[in-house]
Amino acid sequence: xxxxxxxxxxxxxxxxxxxxxxxxxDTSESDYYLFWYKQPPSRQMILVIxxxxxxxxxxxxNRFSVNFQKAAKSFSLKISDSQLGDAAMYFCAYRxxxxxxxxxxxxxxxxxxxx
Amino acid sequence: DTEVTQTPKHLVMGMTNKKSLKxxxxxxxxxxxxxxxxxxxxxxxxxxxxxxxxxxNESVPSRFSPECPNSSLLNLHLHALQPEDSALYLCASSQxxxxxxxxxxxxxxxRLTVT
Numbered sequence: 001x002x003x004x005x006x007x008x009x010x011x012x013x014x015x016x017x018x019x020x021x022x023x024x025x026d027t028s029e030s031d032y033y034l035f036w037y038k039q040p041p042s043r044q045m046i047l048v049i050x051x052x053x054x055x056x057x058x059x060x061x062n063r064f065s066v067n068f069q070k071a072a073k074s075f076s077l078k079i080s081d082s083q084l085g086d087a088a089m090y091f092c093a094y095r096x097x098x099x100x101x102x103x104x105x106x107x108x109x110x111x112x113x114x115x
Numbered sequence: 116d117t118e119v120t121q122t123p124k125h126l127v128m129g130m131t132n133k134k135s136l137k138x139x140x141x142x143x144x145x146x147x148x149x150x151x152x153x154x155x156x157x158x159x160x161x162x163x164x165x166x167x168x169x170x171x172n173e174s175v176p177s178r179f180s181p182e183c184p185n186s187s188l189l190n191l192h193l194h195a196l197q198p199e200d201s202a203l204y205l206c207a208s209s210q211x212x213x214x215x216x217x218x219x220x221x222x223x224x225x226r227l228t229v230t
Contacts, residue, residue, distance in 0.1 A: 033216050043203060045158070045221035052216060091157055099213045100170060105157035 002027045004094050006106035013082045014114050020067075021077045021109050023092030029053075031097040034068070034075045039108075040088040048090070051075065079111075087113045118142055121206050121222035129230055130196060136225045138189040138206030147189040148219065149181060150205040158205055164189060165211065196229045203227070 003026045013019035025034070036048040051059045051068050058066050063080045079086055092106040119140045128134050138147065146165050150158035163171035164183040178200075180192040189206055203224045210217035 035218060037221075042223065043205075043226075044223045045205065045207075045219075047218045047220075050216075050218055089155070095215050097215045100163075101215050102160055102163075102171070103219060108155070108157055110155070 002029070002094050002096060002104050004092050004104050004106035006092055006109050008109050009107070010110045010112070012112045012114060013079070013086075015082055015084060017082055018078060018080045019082055019111065021079070021090055021092075021111065023075045023077070023106055025073050025075065025092075025094050025104075027073070027094065027096065029096045033095045033097075034066075035093040035095070035103070036064070036066070036075075036077045037091045037093060037105075038086075038088045039091065040085075045091070049077065082113050084113050084115060087111060119206055119208055119220050119222035121204075121225050123225060124223065125226045125228075127228045127230060128193065128196065130198075132196075133192070133194045135193065136191040136204055136206075136227075138191075138222055139187055140208040140220070141187055142208065142220065143186075144208035144220070145186060145211045146209045146214075147183060148207040148209075149189070149191050150207065152203040152205055152224070154203075162191075165213075193227075196227075198229050201227055201229045 005024045032053045034051045038046045049061045067076045089108045091108045094104045122137045149161040152158040161175045162181045167183045182190040205224045206222045207219040209219045
């Protein structure tokens with residue numbers, strides 16, 4: 001079974017600084033997708049970024065980028081120029097390529113942004 | 116604006132009540148999901164509908180009864196709930212369950228309190 005581990009329950013970053021959220025996963029599959037979701041106090045889960053396992057190039061979305069290390073099964077999220085609106089709970093998630101595959105979430109990390 | 120709409124936003128019900136949660140999407144997605152989320156925890160999958168047919172039931176108690184009247188609508192009927200069922204209930208949709216690279220789009224959730 002696939003597992004996703006986010007070992008840090010909480011992190012804090014100064015506004016305008018950079019922060020990296022770590023995530024590791026365990027799988028025997030070769031084809032899969034990885035996602036980072038953000039859940040602010042407004043409750044909606046919002047997709048931040050996604051990465052296909054077959055793509056070596058790290059995904060980037062504006063201030064958000066990932067460091068995908070397939071061999072190490074690591075998928076960290078870097079947030080540059082942190083803003084107050086980035087304060088939220090962040091979940092790392094994995095989905096294999098099977099027809100009935102499910103989204104497996106990590107435990108999440110609460111990010112606070114200091115003004 | 117969220118593309119997946121859930122109503123109501125908040126619901127308080129007694130253990131003998133019958134209520135329903137509603138979810139609607141107009142993105143043409145063919146897979147729809149119900150998740151249960153406790154505070155500071157990741158979402159837990161309850162049900163998946165694919166092309167309006169129930170494809171996954173994660174051994175959810177029968178007091179939760181899902182229904183998919185058409186490809187845009189998803190309901191969750193509640194009856195004889197217990198206080199421990201109090202949680203945030205999230206609806207999500209995706210292009211199709213077999214499209215593992217298709218991210219889930221989540222609604223804002225219904226905050227359910229069982230008294």
